[in-house]
Amino acid sequence: xxxxxxxxxxxxxxxxxxxxxxxxxxxxxxxxxxxxxxxxxxxxxxxxxxxxxxxxxxxxxxxxxxxxxxxxxxxxxxxxxxxxxxxxxxxxxxxxxxxxxxxxxxxxxxxxxxxxxxxxxxxxxxxxxxxxxxxxxxxxxxxxxxxxxxxxxxxxxxxxxxxxxxxxxxxxxxxxxxxxxxxxxxxxxxxxxxxxxxxxxxxxxxxxxxxxxxxxxxxxxxxxxxxxxxxxxxxxxxxxxxxxxxxxxxxxxxxxxxxxxxxxxxxxxxxxxxxxxxxxxxxxxxxxxxxxxxxxxxxxxxxxxxxxxxxxxxxxxxxxxxxxxxxxxxxxxxxxxxxxxxxxxxxxxxx
Numbered sequence: 001x002x003x004x005x006x007x008x009x010x011x012x013x014x015x016x017x018x019x020x021x022x023x024x025x026x027x028x029x030x031x032x033x034x035x036x037x038x039x040x041x042x043x044x045x046x047x048x049x050x051x052x053x054x055x056x057x058x059x060x061x062x063x064x065x066x067x068x069x070x071x072x073x074x075x076x077x078x079x080x081x082x083x084x085x086x087x088x089x090x091x092x093x094x095x096x097x098x099x100x101x102x103x104x105x106x107x108x109x110x111x112x113x114x115x116x117x118x119x120x121x122x123x124x125x126x127x128x129x130x131x132x133x134x135x136x137x138x139x140x141x142x143x144x145x146x147x148x149x150x151x152x153x154x155x156x157x158x159x160x161x162x163x164x165x166x167x168x169x170x171x172x173x174x175x176x177x178x179x180x181x182x183x184x185x186x187x188x189x190x191x192x193x194x195x196x197x198x199x200x201x202x203x204x205x206x207x208x209x210x211x212x213x214x215x216x217x218x219x220x221x222x223x224x225x226x227x228x229x230x231x232x233x234x235x236x237x238x239x240x241x242x243x244x245x246x247x248x249x250x251x252x253x254x255x256x257x258x259x260x261x262x263x264x265x266x267x268x269x270x271x272x273x274x275x276x277x278x279x280x281x282x283x284x285x286x287x288x289x290x291x292x293x294x295x296x297x298x299x300x301x302x303x304x305x306x307x308x309x310x311x312x313x314x315x316x317x318x319x320x321x322x323x324x325x326x327x328x329x330x331x332x333x334x335x336x337x338x339x340x341x342x343x344x345x346x347x348x349x350x351x
Contacts, residue, residue: 001033001163004146010114010161014043014103016095017073019062019184022118025172026164028181030116031069043112044073045102047095051082058184065182076102088194093152100155114159119144122169125213128220129199129206137284142227143220153279168213233259234266242271243318249275250312253294253322265291275326276306294324303329 004010015030017023030042044066048059059075066073076098083090099115106112124144131140146165150158164172176183203213241255249271256264268291269281281287282305290304301310308330312323 001030004161004163010116010147010159012040012043012112013114013116013161014045014099014106014112015116016099016118017044017046017062017066018186019046019058019065020118020186021173021176021183022120022123022164022169024062024065024181024183025175026116026118027066027071028069028176028179030163031071041071042116043106044071045099045115046073046075047098048075048077049091049094050078051087051091058186061184074102088196096150096152100150100152100158103158104155114147114161115150116161116163118164118172119162120164120167120169120172121217122213124165124220125216126196126199126203128216130195133195133199138223138227138230141220142224143217145224151279153277165217230262230266233263234270237263237267238270241267248325248327250316250318251309251324251326252319253324254319257291257295261291271326272305272307275328278305 011034013030015023015027017027027042027044033039034041044062046059046062048055050056063073063075078091078094078098103112103115127144128141134140144162144165146162148160148162149155150160173183207213237256237259241252243250243252251271256267259267265287269287272282272287273279286304290302290309293299293302294309299311301308303309306329307326308328309324309326311321312318312325316325317323
């Protein structure tokens with residue numbers, strides 16, 4: 001915490017607590033840290049996904065443990081029809097959106113500047129291996145950062161903070177066991193329908209071969225440094241190539257396309273995300289196809305990622321014939337999701 005929060009820019013804060021060992025340990029540790037420094041206590045958020053019987057009871061258990069520590073707790077409920085496939089991803093997005101929306105409302109009163117999560121070294125290693133199995137590139141394989149922007153669009157200024165990335169899951173549970181602090185083991189952690197569970201079961205074999213979670217996390221950290229360098233180069237290229245206007249971006253094609261290909265692709269992807277409002281990148285094959293099309297003399301225009309990219313009209317050609325204009329595709333609206341949230345009393349499941 002001393003390294004993360006030297007200027008206290010990440011406090012006051014909310015903490016996402018599922019009831020598992022990692023998040024209960026984080027709740028206890030942060031409560032003690034804040035008290036020792038005479039800072040406002042963390043506010044606890046727990047999500048009832050309504051995916052299995054007894055989920056409400058588990059959420060109430062978290063609220064009870066928070067109350068025993070003198071902490072304010074809010075139970076947020078994922079309402080509505082649940083997806084039949086991709087449950088892991090949908091549940092993660094719903095969880096982030098519920099907690100992000102709650103934090104955003106509180107930020108207006110300066111009660112919350114960050115959301116803390118209990119990702120550990122083991123989570124770092126599992127995420128690396130899952131993304132490796134999907135064929136992810138450098139960005140996907142790079143480590144989770146101790147402090148990062150919120151992972152969904154529409155939450156500018158809200159930080160995601162992970163102070164436990166240097167600790168193993170076993171260390172955190174040993175901390176709780178030594179103090180006789182209970183935690184809940186989610187039965188879904190043993191459900192082999194989920195890729196993360198199957199991977200977790202294979203980890204002992206990798207460990208025996210020398211691929212320990214610690215070594216894997218170190219590799220991810222090396223890639224994170226490379227990503228930081230690429231992002232800095234991308235920032236510089238965008239600053240040199242792009243002119244932002246009210247509803248469009250004028251792009252100097254000569255400057256963009258003279259960059260190393262990796263930098264040019266990153267810059268184009270970033271600009272498409274900025275204009276469209278999408279929180280994720282366009283598919284790589286489609287991005288490459290658009291990038292290559294820009295080099296052809298006959299390029300007139302194409303759409304991608306909710307955007308239209310075309311040659312600029314003469315009156316807007318700030319950089320001559322190689323000026324392109326990037327704008328939102330006609331008829332496309334900026335993405336947004338409305339999520340019903342829990343608004344009950346602290347510590348109680350809303351009705």
